Amino acid sequence: MTNPLRIGLAGLGTVGGGVVALLDANAELIARRAGRGIVVSAVSARDRNRGRGVDLSRFAWVDDATELAGRDDVDVVVELIGGSDGPALTLARATLGRAKALVTANKAMLAHHGLELGDLAEANGAALKYEAAVAGGIPVIKGLREGAAANGITRVYGILNGTCNYILTRMEAEGLSFGAVLADAQAQGYAEADPSFDIDGIDAAHKLSILSGLAFASRIDFAGVAAEGVRAVDSADIDHAATLGYRIKLVGLASAADGKLFQRVHPCLVPLAHPLAHVEGALNAVVVEGDFAGRLFFSGPGAGAGPTASAVVADLIDIARGPAQPAFGMPVAALTQFETADQxxxxxxxxxxxxxxxxxxxxxxxxxxxxxxxxxxxxxxxxxxxxxxxxxxxxxxxxxxxxxxxxxxxxxxxxxxxxxxxxxxxxxxx
CATH class of the missing domain: 3.30.70.260 (ACT domain)
Structure with missing residues (x-):
């Protein structure tokens, strides 16, 4: 019998607990699809005593997540710590440097260090997978890297932040001010205590830089993304947009032409006839326009334990099935370095x-x-x-x-x- 794929799991928040629960619930199905079992061997998190709704006593516990990369009973490390630098980046470097596969949901780390990690993965013949880093459970990374691989992509754009979409949806539906909806979203856990990353467009900009890199076979250029959030959107703007036949959405948009890459996150008026206008609440959606496939529309939950864990485990199944492929669709050295377009x-x-x-x-x-x-x-x-x-x-x-x-x-x-x-x-x- 083929040996199981053994996982070291770093980060046991909402998504980490969801990964354990999913591997337990669908163990037989996952094993049939992967060709072998996928099991957790060891875990790491800051607090051993916090209740997480899953039994962790069966797994080895390490206090320093970086130790997961060196364990003999770990084939793949799943990084769910978060943050562009610090422990997450240290763990990613250590894992790929030891020729072990890495699965991450960390869009900030990929936006800032993805090319370095891609180079490291290629040099060591290791897989680097990140479906969960963009749009939660929506298989848009696989869709771009594999499903649309034969197409010249003209544009990629969409609603990439569920918090902002939730706020704008409620402002329209209930006639409330931005401040009132934000305060309620924080109380319900839809928005962080410090919501700047979401409402100022930074989270969406991280995701857009990854999507545009895949779409245009280009080097990730987070610094080239112009980001504007939704703080300045007034309830009067919502009303005026409706009168004119539009809905306001925070849209991330990227296009490439004449050797220049245009990347921007900004509030837009979206015509009611466009499918993005009907993406409501905390949902995400991505539109990919290919020269032969035409308009491809991906929509679904952009966050949460179940959807994000689904994307993580899908990556693990890919790793279990066979050899590593380039993280960004082609070797890092073959990616194009575009100039930043004049906004x-x-x-x-x-x-x-x-x-x-x-x-x-x-x-x-x-x-x-x-x-x-x-x-x-x-x-x-x-x-x-x-x-x-x-x-x-x-x-x-x-x-x-x-x-x-x-x-x-x-x-x-x-x-x-x-x-x-x-x-x-x-x-x-x-």
Whole structure:
């Protein structure tokens, strides 16, 4: 009988406990699909005494997670510690350096150190797997690396952060302010006590850099991702978007052309006819556009014990089945080094929300600023009060280069016509 694949599990939080529970519950099915059993040999976490809902007494316990890499009874290390550096990175280096396979859900570590770890894995003939690092239980990494491997990818984009999607969904459904929904999300455990990583777009930017690396066979470039979160989205923006036939979503978007890689995370107005507009709550979704496959749409739970554990164990099954493949679809040395695209050169239509002084002539002055910057207006709404004694003016531009819109907003801001900083959002037109 083939020997089982033996696992060293580092990190026993929600996902780590889910991995143990899944391996127990589906042991026979997993063994048939993998061609051999998959068993946990040893575990490591900061607190031995914390209740986790699974029996850990049958496993060897080590206090220093790095020791898992050197154990004779461990074939694969599963890293669920988190963090771009520190113990997680030390463990990853030690594991791959000993020619042992590594499975990780750590998008931050991959965004910052993925190329180094990929090189190390190749040099030692070890597998590096990370399906759980992006979009939880959605098999988008495998879909890009294998299912769409024959395609030239033109764009990859989607909703990559469940916390932000949950907040925006509730703001729309219940008419609540951003602050009120965030506070409630924290109380229910949907958002961290310090939610900056999520609501400022950093978490989504980590994931986008990994997706774009796979999509365009490029070197991961997290530093080249422009990230803007959802703090500035007002309930009035939600209402205005609905009036115009859109929903607001935090979208990560990447495209490559002419040797340049464009990567951005930002709130967008998504047309109601687009499938992303109907991804609600804490769900994630990724759209991949291939030159032969067309539009591929992946959607499902982006986090949680069950979905993320499912992705981790799927990677373990792949490792049990056979030899290692390049982590990023091809050897690291073969990946393209793109230049970072100029964000201001991006062209499209834009939503502008302006809080203006309620006096004659203001609208004419604002449109003059747009005209002088070469920006034409497709539609305009003036509605209600914008606070501070002003009113909201909402505009949608025709197709234009972003640099021109920003120049117009700079002119407006320098005048005394605006009573608050303007809000600009892209409109998803594809």
């Amino acid at each position: 201001a050169s991006h062209a499209g239509r834009f939503y502008l929300r302006l809080t203006v002084a309620d006096r004659p002539g203001v609208l004419a002055a604002l449109t003059a600023h747009l005209r002088d910057s070469g920006v034409s207006i497709e539609s305009l709404i003036q509605r209600g009060h914008g606070g501070s004694g002003g009113v909201f003016v909402v505009m949608v531009t025709h197709h234009v280069v972003e640099r021109q819109v920003r120049a117009a907003l700079d002119r407006m801001t320098a005048s005394d016509d605006l009573l608050a900083p303007p809000m600009m959002m892209h409109i998803l037109d594809f």
